[in-house]
Amino acid sequence: MRYLVSVIDDKTDSATPDVMAAIDAFNERIQAEGHWVFAGGLAAPSSATVVDNRGGEALITDGPFLESKEYLAGFWVMEAADLDEALKLAADGSRACDARVEVRPFL
Amino acid sequence: MNVADVQDAITRAHHGEWARVIASLTKRFGDLDIAEEAAAEAFAVAVERWPADGVPPNPGAWLTTTANRKAIDRIRRESKRDDKHKEAQRMWDDPAEPAVPLGAIDDDRLRLIFTCCHPALAMQTRVALTLRMVGGLTVPEIARAFLLQDTAVGQRITRAKAKIKAARIPYRVPSAEDLPARVPGVLAVLYLIFNEGYLTTGPGTDPVRHDLTAEAIRLARLIRALLPDDGEVAGLLALMLLTEARRTARVSAGGELVTLDEQDRGAWDAALIAEGHRLVRERLAAAAAGVAPGRYQILAAINAVHTSARDVRDTDWSQVLALYDQLVRVDPSPIVALNRAIALAELDGPEVALAAVDRLDDALAGYHAYHATRADLLRRLGHSRQSRAAYDRAIDLAGNTAETAYLTRRRDQLG
Known part of the structure; x- marks a missing residue:
């Protein structure tokens, strides 16, 4: 079962060296344990561009599709047996990156 | 047949x-x-x-x-x-990830309870799902108990089932290592069900919903049978039994609340009290052996002191106060402080108790029991006018029909 673990924050790319080291250690651990699928940090929402090609002509808009105080600052995609395991991994991830995380299953 | x-x-x-x-x-x-x-x-x-x-x-x-x-x-x-x-x-069906075996402590119903009370579900959802799946109540019965629309309860249960499936909330008893963190969540659901039955809110409702209190006790017994060594499970069951034992004495024929000091103690259910006392004694023995009791065990012990007194005048108030002091250390909430003050009034008098109660004003100004307690203490001190104002406030905030009737009579009897 695959889960998206989203990092919710009001800033991006602001991790202290300690937090970076904690995230690296956590990433190495979940790779070794076979939970790792993918992960990454994201640039600020102000760098986002929305594209809408539903009408056949691609409409390009500056900025995120949803303005909010807190946003997706990064994410993990993890493999876990069930939600209990995913929640435990997410708790360790939240501690490592010093932010709240949201756990959501893939279909 | x-x-x-x-x-x-x-x-x-x-x-x-x-x-x-x-x-x-x-x-x-x-x-x-x-x-x-x-x-x-x-x-x-x-x-x-x-x-x-x-x-x-x-x-x-x-x-x-x-x-x-x-x-x-x-x-x-x-x-x-x-x-x-x-x-x-x-x-x-994949048996690849079995939980750490718990020996005899495994049962399909226990898995069901832990799934319904999973921390990833909202508290109200856990309550509704547990009553439906474990208790067998219908959606309209649950809706009636909590004064909700059938459709709201139905949707809540449907969404919960969908989340359990989509997020793969496991259908199993947590491993021995995780169990201590998960049992309190289950007990909180049962206590909420019990309290809603015991102090039913809402105008025009029965003051006590025996179906809910009975269901909560039945489920607590089930968990007790499955986890016999858990002190808080025993404590919660004892607390429910000792409270339920007084149920019929607690509301008069006219539908008015009868307070503990005015209850006909002969009408208490002796069998439930005996069972509750047995559980409390078992936990006291564990405490003597160095196992620190949790809040349900302490609340059960307080209720055991009350139910041991054949007459209200025989109540060992210093014991009650000592237990509240212990409870404050585990659960330093203003509601515990309020109940401690009621015991304090019996030992040190209403004036000392009123001073303790007044300190809780910031936290409890919206809680009917705070005003009812103040009203009673003010009445005992002879401050009729202030007492009347406190009764008015308590009546405004009370949601239980028997309590409202009791408070109204007390107010109208003021000189």
Whole structure:
């Protein structure tokens, strides 16, 4: 079962060296344990561009599709047996990156 | 067998077997939704057939077999539409990740309770789901108990089942390592169900919903049987039993609350009290051996002191106060401080208690019991005018019909 673990924050790319080291250690651990699928940090929402090609002509808009105080600052995609395991991994991830995380299953 | 006997057998089977049927079907088919529907259908078939065919020798086995057949029928119907269920079933049947074995502490119903009370579900959802899946209450019954619309409760349960499936909330008893963190969540659900039954809110409702208190006790007994060494499980069961024992004495024939000091103690249920006292003694022995008691055990002990006094004048208030002091250390909430002050009034007088209560104004100004306590202390001190104002406030905030009636009479008796 695959889960998206989203990092919710009001800033991006602001991790202290300690937090970076904690995230690296956590990433190495979940790779070794076979939970790792993918992960990454994201640039600020102000760098986002929305594209809408539903009408056949691609409409390009500056900025995120949803303005909010807190946003997706990064994410993990993890493999876990069930939600209990995913929640435990997410708790360790939240501690490592010093932010709240949201756990959501893939279909 | 006459109609009433058959009706009785169906009710008994519903109480005794509903959770078992749901639990065994959920284990087999890996889907709460299928289990719930099939169990409901099996009971409907029983209602239809038992009066004519007679009650089967083993009603539980009959219901499980019938429900299994109904579930397979549904899966066959659906498999013509898609093959997703096969995937779902494969995942759930996969025995690759067994929880750390708990020895004898494993039971399908226990898995069911832990799934329904999973921390990833909102508290109200856990309560509704537990009453439906474990308690066997219907959606309208749950809606009535919590003064909600049927559709709201139905949606809450439907969404919960969908989340359990989509997020793969596991259907298992947590491992021994995780159990201490998970049991309190289950107990909180049961205590909430019990309290809603004991102090039912809402105008025009019965002041006590015996169906809810009885259900909470039944579920607590079940968990106690499954986790006999857990002190807080024993404590919560004892607390419920000692509270339930006073149920009939607590509301007068006229529908008015009767406070502890005015209750007819002869009307208390001696069997429930004896059972509650046994549990409290068991926990006192554990505490003497160095196991620190949690809040349910301390609350149970306070209730044991009250129920040990044949007359209110025999109440060992210093013991009650000592237990509240212990409770404050575990749970330093203003409501605990309020109840401690009530015991303090019996030992050190209403003036000392009033000073302690007044310090809680910031935290409890919106809580009816705070104003009712103040009103009573002010009355005992002879401050009629202030007491009347406090009663008015308490009456405005009280949601329970028996409490409102009691507070109104007390106010109107002021000189």
